[in-house]
Amino acid sequence: MEYKILCFPITMPFGNTENTVYPTLLWDKQNIILIDCGFIGALPILEKELQGHGLSTEQLTGLVLTHHDHDHMGAAAALKRANPNIKVYASAAEAPFISAQKKPLRLRQAEEIQKTLPPEQQDFGKAFCDMLRLVEPVGVDELFQDRDHKDWCGGCRIISTPGHTPGHISLLMDKDSIVITGDAIALEDGLPVIANPQYALNLEQAATSMEKLLALKAKAYLCYHGGICSLTD
Template identity: 35%
Template structure:
């Protein structure tokens, strides 16, 4: 789904869910934000082609955080690439993405026997064998990446220690990762069940008010174009109450 010139929200289907990576491009470069679950490389290629962007144009991948459904196809992308692809993530999530530490939320050692037994065999395999990938560049709050008119990093911890959101300056689009979800066009705060530090995650929403936002892409739920800045303001005011 095209959001503006050079910005598209992709749709990756996994069972009953749809994940929404973001694709950004200009005449020289294409950037992918988040990579779906393991095994979704073909879907990513197809979605990029549908947007008119060949896979070979991809020069960088930005990972908003360490969760399995965001880093899943990253190793496959790097293996399939015929050119150098730089990988960006926040330093606090970098060692998890690189496999130095087990992913926080899907570490089998942190689950009781009942939780583990309830998982399908395929998920048990993924939890035991999570994707691992190099991270070439560590992201910092306020950093401006010189791609496609400028991508500003907003450090929004809480969902994970190193969760980041990204502001696309040219299109005034916020890529929120999992800091918010979108339900029928309405923004909601992070999902408590999958958020490690809810208080910190809610406090992070305040940072969005510093930006001129015309649209928001949530990884879960998709696009919000209905007065997104006002919706974020309402979320922040509810937290402050």
């Protein structure tokens, strides 16, 4: 095996429904890198998925967090406890929110929205804020800047894609022309869209970042919300 790039689903209950997200695994002879790790409590599901590929959490060498939202880093602290040797990567701009050096921007946003909700939505808003407060911080071992490069799976370039959050990053797999979008692009009804635009901390930047990734004309876009988007058919 030279290397594999795997996009797989994690499904968990969310209120009265279910929410499915798609982390990505970069697996070569030297590295096994997970891109985002799911919700609070997702570690057992993640472990089961890895076992299906003949892997364990203890074999992971790295965890890249595209940003600090709960559905991307919710299981990060638990994963770090299960595998203390795993190296955590994030952008320099996002790291303070991941490590709790600064109050998470998403929690600040939720608390402000909570103040404006009508009475019938107050309970949901409070529950959402409470859930965000339960996200455990995790230390970041290596800070990324725009255009940083790693040798993972034939070459991986870090792309700054702010908007959803200020320090959001995506990854371009150079050799295979694959973009791992994080929340810079979501897949809805087979089309690329801005992920949850109502929650983008800077919607104009989010639109620019999506256009930036689509301009790469990659063979595939691995979207955390929606799965694999191919625009070359």
